[in-house]
Amino acid sequence: MTALIGHQAILRDLRALAAGADPPHAILFAGPEGTGRGLLALEYAKLLNCERAAPTAGASLFGDALPPADPASLPCNACRPCRQIDEGAHPDVITVSPGEALCRPRPGETSHDRHPNSRDIRICQVRGIIDLVSRYPFEARTRMVILDPAERLGRDAAHTILKTLEEPPGHTTFALISAAPEAMLETIISRCRRIDVHTVARAEIEAGLRERGVAPDLAAEAAAASRGRPGRALAFAREPDLMATRHRLLARCETIAIATAGDRIKYAGELGERWQRDRGSVLNELDVWESFWEARLRAAAGVRGEGPAATVARMDVLGATAALRAVQRARDDLQAQVMTRAAIELMLLSFPRRTLRGPVQEDTAAHA
Ligand SMILES: [Zn+2]
Ligand SMILES: [Zn+2]
Numbered sequence: 001m002t003a004l005i006g007h008q009a010i011l012r013d014l015r016a017l018a019a020g021a022d023p024p025h026a027i028l029f030a031g032p033e034g035t036g037r038g039l040l041a042l043e044y045a046k047l048l049n050c051e052r053a054a055p056t057a058g059a060s061l062f063g064d065a066l067p068p069a070d071p072a073s074l075p076c077n078a079c080r081p082c083r084q085i086d087e088g089a090h091p092d093v094i095t096v097s098p099g100e101a102l103c104r105p106r107p108g109e110t111s112h113d114r115h116p117n118s119r120d121i122r123i124c125q126v127r128g129i130i131d132l133v134s135r136y137p138f139e140a141r142t143r144m145v146i147l148d149p150a151e152r153l154g155r156d157a158a159h160t161i162l163k164t165l166e167e168p169p170g171h172t173t174f175a176l177i178s179a180a181p182e183a184m185l186e187t188i189i190s191r192c193r194r195i196d197v198h199t200v201a202r203a204e205i206e207a208g209l210r211e212r213g214v215a216p217d218l219a220a221e222a223a224a225a226s227r228g229r230p231g232r233a234l235a236f237a238r239e240p241d242l243m244a245t246r247h248r249l250l251a252r253c254e255t256i257a258i259a260t261a262g263d264r265i266k267y268a269g270e271l272g273e274r275w276q277r278d279r280g281s282v283l284n285e286l287d288v289w290e291s292f293w294e295a296r297l298r299a300a301a302g303v304r305g306e307g308p309a310a311t312v313a314r315m316d317v318l319g320a321t322a323a324l325r326a327v328q329r330a331r332d333d334l335q336a337q338v339m340t341r342a343a344i345e346l347m348l349l350s351f352p353r354r355t356l357r358g359p360v361q362e363d364t365a366a367h368a
Pocket of ligand 1: 049050051052075077078079080081082
């Protein structure tokens with residue numbers, strides 16, 4: 001069973017594209033982290049390389065011709081290329097992220113500093129990509145080069161890769177993964193077939209976890225906490241410690257929500273500093289904030305009638321709505337690399353000051 005949970009409609013589209021006369025040579029999978037964008041790129045790589053999709057190719061290798069498969073059952077997930085891709089072991093499925101993958105200094109360049117922790121996909125890596133795609137794949141019918149996250153292509157790197165994206169050799173397909181396509185060059189986006197990857201319904205995630213052997217209670221809890229992101233749900237299910245961390249962070253939100261502006265700014269400084277070395281943990285914390293304000297919003301929206309309690313509840317609805325917008329804006333700004341520290345401060349100062357009325361429990365049935 002592949003790791004992909006949900007997205008059956010996208011998978012159907014990918015099947016049709018892969019089987020079509022002119023499969024796209026660059027696809028942009030746009031959507032939030034943890035939704036399954038990378039796994040969808042791998043599904044497409046499998047569709048392009050599955051032996052059951054082109055039985056003669058498999059037969060030539062092993063001499064045992066396979067009957068043609070029902071297209072709706074592809075990829076088969078059982079043939080050698082499918083298994084290699086699922087295991088992350090296919091030599092022609094290559095992921096390029098900020099770092100040193102495929103780094104190739106300019107010819108004649110005498111010193112090229114190492115950059116294992118760089119924040120961008122650099123032009124030297126693009127040089128490596130261009131060199132790679134000029135050669136035949138080792139064994140794939142179609143090589144797959146995955147750029148993740150694609151909005152981290154530096155400006156020069158992006159310009160340099162344009163032509164290759166537009167007309168890669170027939171044996172190479174690109175998958176660009178991005179949570180912030182608005183931070184990408186329009187010229188890059190226009191060369192890609194865009195597929196928007198949305199969050200997945202809670203019930204579907206829960207069912208997917210149970211199918212993968214996760215105990216029912218844990219599946220329900222992990223699915224609820226994942227807020228529509230199967231990748232995160234799987235991580236929660238595999239590492240219950242992450243759930244404990246999440247509970248701890250939610251309790252901390254409670255404290256920050258009633259803290260003074262000074263304390264909030266101090267916390268903003270902490271997040272801004274951490275962003276430099278651990279973006280994932282800060283984005284995760286923004287998620288927890290979103291859950292926190294969503295829970296507030298649901299609690300306040302449930303108060304009916306007139307009187308002081310209803311008045312307070314109406315204020316809470318407005319406050320929580322503004323807070324949710326502030327979280328979204330901060331996430332956009334961070335992903336577009338806009339004034340990190342200021343973006344976080346602005347978010348925290350946009351949060352309403354709450355009076356403490358006891359913690360709101362996360363409603364495990366609400367995110368559907
Ligand atoms: Zn296969
Ligand atoms: Zn380099």
